[in-house]
Amino acid sequence: MMVESASETIRSAPAGQNGVGSISGQADGGGGAGAAGAGGGGAGRDPAAGADSNGEMSPAELLHFQQQQVPVSVAMMSPQMLTPQQMQQILSPPQLQALLQQQQALMLQQLQEYYKKQQEQLHLQLLTQQQAGKQQPKEALGNKQLAFQQQLLQMQQLQQQHLLNLQRQGLVSLQPSQASGPLQTLPQAAVCPTDLPQLWKGEGAPGQPAEDSVKQEGLDLTGSATTATSFAAPPKVSPPLSHHTLPNGQPTVLTPRRDSSSHEETPGSHPLYGHGECKWPGCETLCEDLGQFIKHLNTEHALDDRSTAQCRVQMQVVQQLEIQLAKESERLQAMMAHLHMRPSEPKPFSQPVTVSAADSFPDGLVHPPTSAAAPVTPLRPPGLSSASLHSGGPARRRSSDKFCSPISSELAQNHEFYKNADVRPPFTYASLIRQAILETPDRQLTLNEIYNWFTRMFAYFRRNTATWKNAVRHNLSLHKCFVRVENVKGAVWTVDEREYQKRRPPKMTGSPTLVKNMISGLSYGALNASYQAALAESSFPLLNSPGMLNPGSASSLLPLSHDEVGAPVEPLPSNGSSSPPRLSPSQYSHQVQVKEEPAEAEEDRRPGPPLGPPNPSTAGPPEDRDLEEELPGEELS
DNA sequence: GACTTCGTAAACAGTC
DNA sequence: GGACTGTTTACGAAGT
Numbered sequence: 001m002m003v004e005s006a007s008e009t010i011r012s013a014p015a016g017q018n019g020v021g022s023i024s025g026q027a028d029g030g031g032g033a034g035a036a037g038a039g040g041g042g043a044g045r046d047p048a049a050g051a052d053s054n055g056e057m058s059p060a061e062l063l064h065f066q067q068q069q070v071p072v073s074v075a076m077m078s079p080q081m082l083t084p085q086q087m088q089q090i091l092s093p094p095q096l097q098a099l100l101q102q103q104q105a106l107m108l109q110q111l112q113e114y115y116k117k118q119q120e121q122l123h124l125q126l127l128t129q130q131q132a133g134k135q136q137p138k139e140a141l142g143n144k145q146l147a148f149q150q151q152l153l154q155m156q157q158l159q160q161q162h163l164l165n166l167q168r169q170g171l172v173s174l175q176p177s178q179a180s181g182p183l184q185t186l187p188q189a190a191v192c193p194t195d196l197p198q199l200w201k202g203e204g205a206p207g208q209p210a211e212d213s214v215k216q217e218g219l220d221l222t223g224s225a226t227t228a229t230s231f232a233a234p235p236k237v238s239p240p241l242s243h244h245t246l247p248n249g250q251p252t253v254l255t256p257r258r259d260s261s262s263h264e265e266t267p268g269s270h271p272l273y274g275h276g277e278c279k280w281p282g283c284e285t286l287c288e289d290l291g292q293f294i295k296h297l298n299t300e301h302a303l304d305d306r307s308t309a310q311c312r313v314q315m316q317v318v319q320q321l322e323i324q325l326a327k328e329s330e331r332l333q334a335m336m337a338h339l340h341m342r343p344s345e346p347k348p349f350s351q352p353v354t355v356s357a358a359d360s361f362p363d364g365l366v367h368p369p370t371s372a373a374a375p376v377t378p379l380r381p382p383g384l385s386s387a388s389l390h391s392g393g394p395a396r397r398r399s400s401d402k403f404c405s406p407i408s409s410e411l412a413q414n415h416e417f418y419k420n421a422d423v424r425p426p427f428t429y430a431s432l433i434r435q436a437i438l439e440t441p442d443r444q445l446t447l448n449e450i451y452n453w454f455t456r457m458f459a460y461f462r463r464n465t466a467t468w469k470n471a472v473r474h475n476l477s478l479h480k481c482f483v484r485v486e487n488v489k490g491a492v493w494t495v496d497e498r499e500y501q502k503r504r505p506p507k508m509t510g511s512p513t514l515v516k517n518m519i520s521g522l523s524y525g526a527l528n529a530s531y532q533a534a535l536a537e538s539s540f541p542l543l544n545s546p547g548m549l550n551p552g553s554a555s556s557l558l559p560l561s562h563d564e565v566g567a568p569v570e571p572l573p574s575n576g577s578s579s580p581p582r583l584s585p586s587q588y589s590h591q592v593q594v595k596e597e598p599a600e601a602e603e604d605r606r607p608g609p610p611l612g613p614p615n616p617s618t619a620g621p622p623e624d625r626d627l628e629e630e631l632p633g634e635e636l637s
Numbered sequence: 638g639a640c641t642t643c644g645t646a647a648a649c650a651g652t653c
Numbered sequence: 654g655g656a657c658t659g660t661t662t663a664c665g666a667a668g669t
Contacts, residue, residue: 428643447658471644477660484659491658 272297281310407431408438411457424460429468429475433482434495444485444492447473 272278273293278285280301287293301307407427411418418425425432436453437445445453451469454461461468476482476493481500485492 430643467645470646473659474645474661475643476658 270294270297281314407435411435415457418458418460419456420459422459422463425458429471430479430481430500433472433475433493434500437482437493437495442492444487444494446487446490446492447476450476450493 270290270293272280273287273290276286276288277283278287278293278296278300280297283300285296285300287296410427411425417423427435432454433450436450436457437443439453440449450472451465454468454472455465476484479499481496481498481502483494483496485494
């Protein structure tokens with residue numbers, strides 16, 4: 001393209017033109033530059049600009065989108081009508097996420113209806129068999145019941161399979177927040193762990209066919225088969241519940257969460273009782289009130305072979321669903337990650353550590369880049385519009401940089417993403433340069449080190465080096481906040497925080513747009529929090545490690561989490577600023593792939609103790625030293 | 638519509 | 654002389 005060629009031919013430009021004076025050169029060269037800029041810019045940026053105005057939803061719109069639930073029909077049809085790539089191009093990751101969630105809700109509803117019907121039929125058969133077999137020996141009856149339970153289980157797994165197929169075709173995935181609720185809590189409510197040994201004693205018949213059937217259906221459950229079959233010690237059981245305390249109607253020992261998608265529970269109701277009927281799997285006996293239900297529960301669902309078998313089946317169902325949920329979540333992460341990748345980039349996620357791993361992100365969460373600027377974006381980097389996904393052009397107005405997301409926390413959260421994905425970070429050059437400088441113990445970097453930081457932190461900046469390096473130099477010179485300091489080893493650049501804050505638009509309260517963005521960002525945060533909480537509650541073991549769900553943890557990973565927006569708009573808790581763990585980039589950027597002068601990058605990683613600038617007297621403005629401590633409460637502008 | 642911010646291109650000078 | 658660094662100007666796009 002023109003940009004490339006222009007960059008390449010800079011050096012080969014006729015020197016004669018350079019002889020022109022600055023002013024005339026501007027007129028002449030300015031015209032040329034303008035033409036080149038327009039042409040190059042047009043070639044380079046138009047895709048981005050076009051994408052910006054192409055079906056891109058603003059965060060607020062997306063929020064509205066979700067609140068109104070209006071686009072459900074659109075959301076449901078689009079996966080079938082569009083390829084994932086098309087969807088990804090049209091929809092930003094948060095929109096995709098919203099789409100997925102809506103589709104999941106619908107899927108779950110369908111699945112529940114189907115499941116209900118199947119259970120009805122099977123239970124009918126079961127009852128028929130029970131009546132017919134009353135004269136039969138108890139053992140025979142138990143065997144038949146078990147056979148039915150197995151049939152039920154297989155049916156359920158077929159349903160799961162069906163759902164999964166639908167999910168894959170429709171780009172839908174089970175969400176922990178949804179799937180874990182109704183499905184996972186059931187066994188906890190119904191099964192007493194102390195009964196588990198009895199429940200699973202002599203089992204094997206129910207478990208094996210379940211697995212087999214699943215495998216035959218093509219499900220890849222091999223990785224979790226051990227979990228599925230290790231029922232003797234279920235990975236997750238609720239705290240000891242008294243199975244026989246049910247008669248007193250005490251639901252306190254039971255998990256209060258229920259299948260809220262299909263029933264609206266009234267307070268004080270029993271988890272197994274809803275809409276006037278018993279919710280015991282396959283029962284649905286009508287009960288006028290809770291008392292009658294309790295009676296029914298005690299008589300019909302007492303501890304006997306049938307109830308035990310049903311519990312067993314339900315446990316298997318839950319186990320399978322949990323396993324499947326984990327797998328599908330992982331798959332979703334991989335898909336999302338892939339959709340953010342350039343197809344031509346084979347490398348980034350081919351490594352063992354992928355986005356699905358908890359260590360893919362510094363906070364340990366399996367989340368694609370997130371940001372406050374892209375509000376409902378649990379799965380996408382801030383301001384990472386589709387425009388900036390693949391385009392090499394500039395994504396102007398990096399809103400998250402300005403208003404919502406602290407660059408440090410953003411980078412901390414999405415470090416891996418930016419490092420691997422060829423995605424332009426939604427921050428201005430000035431913000432990035434400043435971040436690079438502030439991440440170092442000395443708060444100073446040479447130009448080349450800044451270059452290295454860019455290439456190390458962002459895959460995007462491993463291309464078009466001439467362009468962005470020029471921009472970096474331009475920004476360094478242009479902004480007064482960047483102070484050049486002569487050092488022993490040459491010139492280093494430091495940040496004058498006061499100047500930096502000064503240049504930022506101080507009015508956060510006045511602009512409705514800013515407020516809107518803020519609200520969007522906050523709502524995103526809430527969503528993200530709930531998403532993480534759901535993940536934590538789910539059977540995602542990787543997410544249950546301590547500190548991973550701390551919303552402030554991400555921001556505390558970097559020294560200046562409160563920097564970008566200034567104190568007034570910092571949505572994150574201030575606890576991170578009290579004693580921010582000072583992590584050097586190398587501490588959270590393992591797997592650093594520095595292709596350009598790696599040795600030099602290492603060379604400047606001076607070990608921990610902040611010895612202060614090598615030349616305190618000359619290394620940077622004196623106010624820099626204390627600025628970080630001043631920042632939380634200060635209003636510099 | 639004016640102004641501001643940002644990204645990009647480019648010219649140019651100084652230094653190594 | 655070439656590469657790198659730093660400064661400056663100009664322009665277009667987008668947001669305020």
